[in-house]
Amino acid sequence: MTSTTKTKLSMHEDHIISVRAARKYFPVQEGWMRRVKGYVKAVDDITFDIRKGETFGLVGESGSGKSSIARLILRAYDLTGGEILFRRADGSVIDVSTLSDRDLRDIRREMQMIFQDPYSSLNPRMTLLDLVGEPLVIHGVGSQGEIRDRVAELLRLVGLRPEYLTRYPHAFSGGQRQRIGIARALALNPSFIAADEAVSALDVSVAAQNINLMQDLQEKFGLTYLFITHDLGMVEHISDRIGVMYLGRLMEVGPTDEMFAKPLHPYTEALLAAVPQPDPRGNRARKRVPLKGEIADAMNIPTGCPFHPRCAYADAKCRGEVPELRVVQAGRQVRCHHAETLDLTGVVAE
Amino acid sequence: MTDIQTLPSETLLVPPLAPKEEFKADASSTAKPWTLIWWRFRKHKLAVVSLAFMVILGLLAVFADFMSPYAPTTINRVNTFAPPTVVRVVHEGTLQRPFIYAMKRVRDPETARVVYQEDRTKVLPIDFFVRGEPYALLGLVDTDLHFFGIGDRRQQINLLGTDSLGRDIFTRLLYGARVTLSAGLIGVAFSFVLGLALGAISGYYGGWLDAMIQRLMEFIRSIPTIPLWMGLAAALPIAWDPLFVYVLITIILSLIGWTHLARVVRGRFLSLKSEDYVLAARLAGASEYRIVTRHMLPAMTSYIIAAVTLAIPEMILGETALSFLGLGLRPPVVSWGVLLQDAQNLRTISLAPWLLAPGVAVILVVLAFNFIGDGLRDAADPYGQ
Numbered sequence: 001m002t003s004t005t006k007t008k009l010s011m012h013e014d015h016i017i018s019v020r021a022a023r024k025y026f027p028v029q030e031g032w033m034r035r036v037k038g039y040v041k042a043v044d045d046i047t048f049d050i051r052k053g054e055t056f057g058l059v060g061e062s063g064s065g066k067s068s069i070a071r072l073i074l075r076a077y078d079l080t081g082g083e084i085l086f087r088r089a090d091g092s093v094i095d096v097s098t099l100s101d102r103d104l105r106d107i108r109r110e111m112q113m114i115f116q117d118p119y120s121s122l123n124p125r126m127t128l129l130d131l132v133g134e135p136l137v138i139h140g141v142g143s144q145g146e147i148r149d150r151v152a153e154l155l156r157l158v159g160l161r162p163e164y165l166t167r168y169p170h171a172f173s174g175g176q177r178q179r180i181g182i183a184r185a186l187a188l189n190p191s192f193i194a195a196d197e198a199v200s201a202l203d204v205s206v207a208a209q210n211i212n213l214m215q216d217l218q219e220k221f222g223l224t225y226l227f228i229t230h231d232l233g234m235v236e237h238i239s240d241r242i243g244v245m246y247l248g249r250l251m252e253v254g255p256t257d258e259m260f261a262k263p264l265h266p267y268t269e270a271l272l273a274a275v276p277q278p279d280p281r282g283n284r285a286r287k288r289v290p291l292k293g294e295i296a297d298a299m300n301i302p303t304g305c306p307f308h309p310r311c312a313y314a315d316a317k318c319r320g321e322v323p324e325l326r327v328v329q330a331g332r333q334v335r336c337h338h339a340e341t342l343d344l345t346g347v348v349a350e
Numbered sequence: 351m352t353d354i355q356t357l358p359s360e361t362l363l364v365p366p367l368a369p370k371e372e373f374k375a376d377a378s379s380t381a382k383p384w385t386l387i388w389w390r391f392r393k394h395k396l397a398v399v400s401l402a403f404m405v406i407l408g409l410l411a412v413f414a415d416f417m418s419p420y421a422p423t424t425i426n427r428v429n430t431f432a433p434p435t436v437v438r439v440v441h442e443g444t445l446q447r448p449f450i451y452a453m454k455r456v457r458d459p460e461t462a463r464v465v466y467q468e469d470r471t472k473v474l475p476i477d478f479f480v481r482g483e484p485y486a487l488l489g490l491v492d493t494d495l496h497f498f499g500i501g502d503r504r505q506q507i508n509l510l511g512t513d514s515l516g517r518d519i520f521t522r523l524l525y526g527a528r529v530t531l532s533a534g535l536i537g538v539a540f541s542f543v544l545g546l547a548l549g550a551i552s553g554y555y556g557g558w559l560d561a562m563i564q565r566l567m568e569f570i571r572s573i574p575t576i577p578l579w580m581g582l583a584a585a586l587p588i589a590w591d592p593l594f595v596y597v598l599i600t601i602i603l604s605l606i607g608w609t610h611l612a613r614v615v616r617g618r619f620l621s622l623k624s625e626d627y628v629l630a631a632r633l634a635g636a637s638e639y640r641i642v643t644r645h646m647l648p649a650m651t652s653y654i655i656a657a658v659t660l661a662i663p664e665m666i667l668g669e670t671a672l673s674f675l676g677l678g679l680r681p682p683v684v685s686w687g688v689l690l691q692d693a694q695n696l697r698t699i700s701l702a703p704w705l706l707a708p709g710v711a712v713i714l715v716v717l718a719f720n721f722i723g724d725g726l727r728d729a730a731d732p733y734g735q
Contacts, residue, residue, distance in 0.1 A: 074633055108635040121626035124733040125383045125648050135634040170733055171379030184630070 009093045011085050016192055016224050017050040017073060022082035022097075024068055024248075028299060040298045042068040044248040045082075047325060050192075052087070055218065055225040057239030057256065059232060059271065061295050065248040066228045067116075070194040072097075073226065074113055075104060086111065089191055109139060112185035116197035118177035122169040128155065128180060129165040135187040154183040158213060175206035182214065186221070194226040199234065211238055232275045236260055244268050247296060247306040250325055254332035261346045264334040266311045269344040305337070313342055386732035387652055397725025400718035407715065411527035415485040418521035419499040419507055422684050424483065426506065426516030428455060431702045432466055434511045441473055449475045452505050474500045476507065511704035513692050519707055522684050526708060529685035530666055531715070533600050537665035538658050540604035545611025546654070552612065553619025554642075560616075567609040575606060576675075579668070583677035592683045599678050603668045607661055614657040618650045625649075652730035660723035663716040670712050686712050 011018040024043040027036045042065045050056045058066045071077045073084055079097040086096050089110055099107060112135075115121035122131055132151045136142060142150065152162035158179040169177055178198065185193055195214065199207035215238065218225060229235050235242060235256070242259055244252045244267060252265040263269045270291040292310045296302055305323050308314040317337050325335045336342070378386070392398060410417050435450050452472035458465050480499040486492050500507050510519040552563040582602045586595055622628060622645070631641050666686075672678030673687025674694075681688055689708040693699055699706065 076629055076633060105635040108633060113630070113633050115626045115630065117626055121630055123627040123631075123645055123649075127380075134631065134636070138635045138640070167379045168381070168383075181630075184634075188634075 009085060009095060011087065011093055012049065014051045015049040015085075016052045016087045017226070018085040019049070019069070019073065020047050020083050020085065022046045022069070022072060022084060023080045024065075024072055024077055025080045038299050041248045041301060042298065043072060044301075045325075046245075046248075046250050047082075048243050048250060048253055050224060050226060051240075052191075053218075053222055053224055054240040055227050055238050057235035057242040058226060058228045058245060059230060059235050059242060060245035061230065063247075063295055063298060064245040065298075066230075066245055067196050068248075069245075070113065070196045070226060070228055074111055074194060075099070075107075076113075086192070105139075109135075109188040110190050111192040111194070112188070112190040114178075114181050114185050114193060114195040114198040116200055118174045118181060118201060121181055122177055124169055127166050127168055128160075131169070131180060132183045132187055135184065139188060141188070150187070151183075154186055155180075157186065157217070158183045173206075175202050175210060178202060178210055179213065182210070182217070186217065189221070190223070192224045192226070194228070196228045197230070198227070200229060200231065207234070214238070232271060244271065247298060247301055249306060249335060250333075251307065251336070252332075252334045253325070254329075254334075258332065259346070263344045263346050264328060264332060264339045264342075265307075265336045266313050266342065266344065267307050269346070270310075272347050273345075275347060305335075313338060383648070383652075383732065387726075387729045390729035390732050391725050394721075394725035394728060396721045400721040400725075403714070403718050404722065407527060407718075408531065410524055411531055413487075414521075414524035414528055416487055416495065417497050418518070418524045419480075419482060419496050420518045420521045421483045421485065422517065422522045422525040423682065424517060426512070429453075429506055429508075429512055429516040430514055431464070432506070432508050432512040432516070433702070434704050435506075435508050436468075437476065437509075446473070447475055449473050450500065450505075450507055452502070474502050474505055474507075477501055510707045511702065513702075513705060514698070519689070519704060522689055523686070523708055523711060525684045526686045526689050527711070529596065529679065529683060530669060530687070530712075533596065533603075533669040533685065534662045534665040536597070537600040537603040537607060537669070538661050540601055541608035541611055541661060541665075542654075542658055544604065544608035546615055548608070549612035549615025550619060553616035554623070556620075563612070563616075567612060570606060571609050573606070575668075576671075578606070579603075579672055580675075580677055583672060588680075592680060596679055596683060599669065599672060600665070603665050603672075607664055607668075610661060610664075611654070611657050614653060615650065618653055619646065622646045622649055652726070656723055656726035656730050659719055659726055663719040666712065666715060666719075 022043055023041070023045060025039040025041050028038045028040055029035065030037040044065075046065075046069060048056075058069060060066050068077065072079055073086075073096065075096050082097070084096045085093050086107065087093050088107070094103075094107070096104075096107065126134075129148060129151050132154055133147045136147045136150060141147070148165070152165060155162050155164060160176060160179055160183070164171075169180065172180065178201075181198075198214070199210050202210065211234065214225070217223060225238075227235065227238055239256045241253065241255050243250050244259075244265065246267050251267050252259065252263065254264070259268060260272065263272055274291070292312075296306065296309065302309050303322075304320050305311070305314070305318040308318040311318065315338075321337065323335045323337045325333050326339075327333050328339050378389075381389075415421075432453065435453070437448050437450060439446055439448055441449065451468040451470055452474055454467045454469045456465055456467055457463070476498055477500065478498050480496055480501070481494050482496040482499050484492065484494040498507075506512075506518065508518050508520065510523060512518055513522075548563050548567075552560045579602065583599070586598055625645075628641060628645050631645050636644070669678060669685065670687035670690065673680075673685050674690045676691065679685045679688050686708040690706075690712075693705040693709065
């Protein structure tokens with residue numbers, strides 16, 4: 001019945017998520033006859049793994065398809081092609097993209113999401129008890145009293161007073177609301193949490209507090225995070241490995257420190273150059289690679305390497321041939337024809 | 351707890367709790383959504399006044415037979431076109447309980463027209479809870495008690511004058527309020543059902559179904575209403591029971607009126623579909639039924655109520671217009687539109703301007719509903735910035 005019975009669903013023992021050649025095309029419709037005039041390739045041929053217990057950072061400009069990946073993994077969207085494997089708590093491996101609604105409901109206990117907007121992600125008409133307790137109610141876990149106790153415990157875990165159970169979200173600040181969202185995500189003891197720009201809407205100090213909270217919770221419960229952000233400073237702080245996305249494609253995947261020290265893709269280099277440097281002297285010495293132009297229209301992806309119109313190193317090969325994501329060093333993948341020959345600068349590690 | 355693993359609390363690094371004072375510890379943090387809506391509505395003074403006015407008018411209409419001194423069909427041949435009776439409290443310089451002077455019917459020697467003169471010597475005190483014409487209160491209790499009246503059977507108290515048959519207009523206005531207001535409510539109820547169903551389908555499913563419903567709505571809205579009403583009303587056989595005609599008229603009105611409501615519902619569904627909290631519920635494993643009933647409908651009810659309130663005056667105006675033109679309700683049914691038929695020619699208006707009282711009532715009610723609707727619309731989303 002479940003996908004586990006199918007053959008050849010296997011993944012590396014250490015991996016909890018394995019995204020394989022995932023594609024998501026949104027049809028663009030025109031006129032009232034809804035004729036499909038093209039597709040937005042939000043996610044195109046994405047392959048990467050997330051190891052158990054790590055934080056995988058996904059970075060890229062807005063419109064690069066970061067959020068779509070999180071939504072695909074959690075099956076808020078259906079895949080257009082490819083597969084997404086997930087290792088359940090009992091060790092079995094399933095393909096999320098082909099699950100039936102009933103099996104999916106079961107899986108939802110093990111993977112959860114933290115949302116970007118702390119305002120729109122909490123139903124303003126529900127008390128904290130109803131909000132945080134909703135997953136428990138849906139999955140029929142425990143009696144009313146038990147759910148109440150569990151919600152109080154969850155609130156305490158994220159640093160909110162259990163007395164606030166009867167309050168509505170409008171009584172809380174943005175940072176506190178985000179914690180309510182974290183408590184809700186934790187309610188069913190998931191093993192994997194996708195945090196979609198989870199702190200982008202918050203002030204720096206509040207964001208830092210919540211990041212630390214998330215790291216504490218990761219340690220406590222052995223959580224695996226998919227951390228999506230456009231803030232490279234944040235991703236350096238929290239992530240073990242990073243994937244860099246551009247126009248629905250992964251450009252580079254690698255360990256955080258190695259990538260920050262020496263990027264392999266020109267796009268990564270440009271992103272790193274844009275990170276503000278706390279030390280102005282270091283800033284002066286740094287080579288600046290300003291990124292030309294805007295991210296391309298996802299309906300009209302440039303031929304060849306999608307990044308070539310903005311790349312300082314592009315040549316004829318880049319314009320004509322689509323590069324593949326390939327392993328160039330142990331643990332590092334890059335989608336660039338010239339990865340071996342380019343000498344790119346990263347950020348000097350403190 | 352079957353499935354939740356309880357956490358060994360002593361091993362946990364619990365983050366420091368937020369200090370208690372950090373919160374605005376007022377009642378608003380635990381106030382229910384409807385409480386917040388009411389608080390906000392209360393700030394809209396005009397809306398509150400209008401709401402009070404409508405509640406009073408509604409009660410007057412429900413208890414019309416008790417509140418009015420006469421029956422709406424009682425004809426008085428010697429009291430036609432009587433002007434509104436003035437209620438006084440001062441008689442020959444001394445303060446008294448409310449009273450009226452008796453009316454004397456005389457003929458103008460030049461024009462031979464009937465005019466009414468007050469007989470300042472005859473004081474008729476207004477009595478409360480007087481015996482009058484029998485009726486069944488709320489259709490249940492047979493009684494002949496009226497809220498007010500005068501003792502003298504040969505004289506009448508006509509707060510808003512009388513019509514060409516000597517019927518008391520105040521009485522007829524109250525009875526007409528029943529029909530007119532309920533026509534508005536029933537019509538809105540019909541269009542509510544249509545609008546909610548079609549708007550929800552349109553907004554929730556989208557796609558070609560949405561496109562079809564949208565085009566249908568645009569088509570209906572582009573039809574000139576008066577000729578359509580005339581056509582539909584002309585199709586109703588004249589011999590039918592007036593009550594049945596009344597229901598049909600409201601259905602006809604709502605066949606056009608539902609489009610506005612459907613638009614509101616569709617818009618809300620579209621915007622709610624993309625709310626993160628709806629996705630969050632879905633990711634928590636909530637069923638479609640739960641998402642619609644627990645997350646989407648509660649977020650819409652206040653908007654729907656506001657839209658419905660704003661739709662009622664349209665219905666009332668529609669009924670009034672139809673009846674005024676003689677296409678809607680017909681006598682002996684008493685509605686404000688039917689009453690206004692009496693005020694159709696200039697001569698009667700110049701002789702008896704009080705026949706326009708139902709028109710004033712229509713204006714007041716339409717304004718009141720609009721103010722209430724405005725107040726509700728402003729208060730509908732108490733969480734907006």
